[in-house]
Amino acid sequence: MRKLCQLVLIVTSPILAFAQDQPDAAIMKKIREEGLERSQVMDIAFRLTDVSGPRLTNSPGYKRAADYATKQLTQWGLQNARLEPWGEFGKGWELSKSYLALTAPYYRPLIAFPLTWTAGTKGLRSAQVLLITGSDSAYIASLKGKLKGKILITDRADEYKQSFKPDANRFTDEQLQAMQDPASVRVVRGDTAARRRELEQARAQYRTTVIITPALRKMAAAEGALAILVTGGRNHDGTIFVQGGGSYAAADPENFTTLSLTLEDYMPLVRLLKANIPVKLDLDVATKFFTADTKAYNVIAEIPGSDPKLKPELVMLGGHLDSWQAGTGATDNASGCAVMMEAVRILQAIGVKPRRTVRIALWSGEEQGLLGSRAYVRNTFPDEASRQNFSAYYNLDNGTGKIRGIYLQQNKDCGPIFSAWLEPFKDLGAGTVTINNTGGTDHQAFDGINLPGFQFIQDPIEYNTRTHHSNMDTYDHLVADDLKQAAVIVAAFVYNTAQREEKLPRKPLPQGTK
CATH class of the missing domain: 3.50.30.30 (Glucose Oxidase; domain 1)
Known part of the structure; x- marks a missing residue:
């Protein structure tokens, strides 16, 4: 969907963050080496685009991509990889x-x-x-x-x-x-x-x-x-x-x-x-x-938490797997899904054991109104009690461009934390932390019920001028080095979120909200 940025407040990020939010330099180095030197992100993107074809929700192309993702996540050692139904969608079309x-x-x-x-x-x-x-x-x-x-x-x-x-x-x-x-x-x-x-x-x-x-x-x-x-x-x-x-x-x-x-x-x-x-x-x-099956499905898989106290808590990452029909949905949004899959592959490959449970979600129905993510949030977090064990959701859905920073969605207390986490990647072009909101994609499903949900700032490349929802949205318009950089930063954010002593802070509820 079209992503619009609404500028609101301003972040004042202190130079020093809390001690617990200083990244583990040794782990950051391992993440960089695995993601930049042994990346599989372009092969993942190839499987989701050229091999699967257009991925309209409930179409054969979506099913091919979802089956591939489920199988691949399982092969990497993630657990409980599955196609999870979220409700009624309607007809598939090809x-x-x-x-x-x-x-x-x-x-x-x-x-x-x-x-x-x-x-x-x-x-x-x-x-x-x-x-x-x-x-x-x-x-x-x-x-x-x-x-x-x-x-x-x-x-x-x-x-x-x-x-x-x-x-x-x-x-x-x-x-x-x-x-x-x-x-x-x-x-x-x-x-x-x-x-x-x-x-x-x-x-x-x-x-x-x-x-x-x-x-x-x-x-x-x-x-x-x-x-x-x-x-x-x-x-x-x-x-x-x-x-x-x-x-x-x-x-x-x-x-x-x-x-x-x-x-x-x-x-x-x-x-x-x-x-x-x-x-x-x-x-x-x-x-x-x-019309044989008019329900729709998200792809879900997990890296179980290793800390007995913290493993019930969730750190999520994802992007939407569905696309429109004219291209093969490379920049919208096979790129985001490939980066998120590569991020969990990196964590598995370097052998870390996140304290919290890491859950990846590849959504369907995003192009029709964030249907898959909103249904997932509605089904999984129906009340405040079910939301207590949630730390953060990270989304990627603005094309093939490298990550330049992150939108805070007005969650100012996360500003110093994210600034510290981006510090090891300033040489890769990422360092901007802004209080601004950005919309039009699946982090809004989480942010809408005051769960910390974030979208990364990405270089626009050709997104709004050439590839977004067009017949030019194909593999050849992907930038490999940008996707490698993005996967490294996402993996680092997910790992850091899973390791910190406390869950990420939440925005204050609007006045009068219980």
Whole structure:
């Protein structure tokens, strides 16, 4: 999901932390050597992406990845590795075939991806394209009797504007400082004009796919149209940002066939039709729905605690295993899952025996609203008594970038602790501790009930510009050295949390909360 940072307060981190939070230098060295010199993180990522394929929740690809993770965690010596059901999700879905080509006035293959949970065409279809130029109910009603056998495309302005900015970037020292210095807030928030353009593009896409399309879909299905074509302002240079196409509830009907195109393939069709030049397309889409098991599953495994007093207490780490369909979910979020799996592998490989129990969780249903993690928290920690043995949850879900620090989620008492834990890794680029909140991913499930849940600060690389929820979210966009660094830091944080005498401090409850 899109990750938005809300800047709030400021951390004042003392140079010296409590004595118990000074990391064990010998263990930190072992973690670094294992994670940087003998890393398996890219092989893990390969298994989760190229081998498993797209990992839409309840799809065959998700099941392949979850089975692999469960088996691999067991082989590394973690205990009770399992697929744990968390509740009802709905239909699984898989794309079996997708072909779209312009055949008149000339031939040209087009780049397009069907929206998830939409139906297929039942074979190759050749059809005229009809331009939809209005959106109000009177206009939609005027289309009655005109849609049978047609492929529909909605009119839109040509919105492509060159940005003249690189797709990939890292946080500068000034930006990292801005996360801790309110005087530099503008550096973090970036160019306001660019942000306004991004928001307007998002609104335009919303108007096309959410407001116009549902009315069209209803009439299109009733009239016997073949498909609807959509696009968005970000769909350019061969990249398509594409997500869901409607309900996935088990009892709901299949959604109408809808495909998202690149702007460069979409706009020529619109311009031809506006010039009264007939346009014809060949279309062949095959999709499969899976309803035999509509429950959803998280992957769970443990390193049991070694201290008789502390082993009932939990230190958790995780990321979401599910993805969207156009790529193989490499940066969102096979990268986070591979780092978390590598972190527990490192701890196992160097032979440490954490005092508290370490539990890894790979979530499903995150892309539909943090469903897997929220259900897990609801099922596992239903009341205050069940929450007493919980120390912390660490999440990774902002792409392939290296860790630059950590968001405290306003838990100021953890600031000095985390500053001390990051000190051995400043040479690797990690040192920022900010009181800021960040949202949009699974640590919120824990933070929402006042359990310490944290997300790491990561270099953005191409996350929001190129890979997030797009057909470019593939293995080739991963940065191996960044993922190695991230796994080392996560392993250190998990180990330090498991070893300290006390659980991590919690935020004060809001006034009036019991």
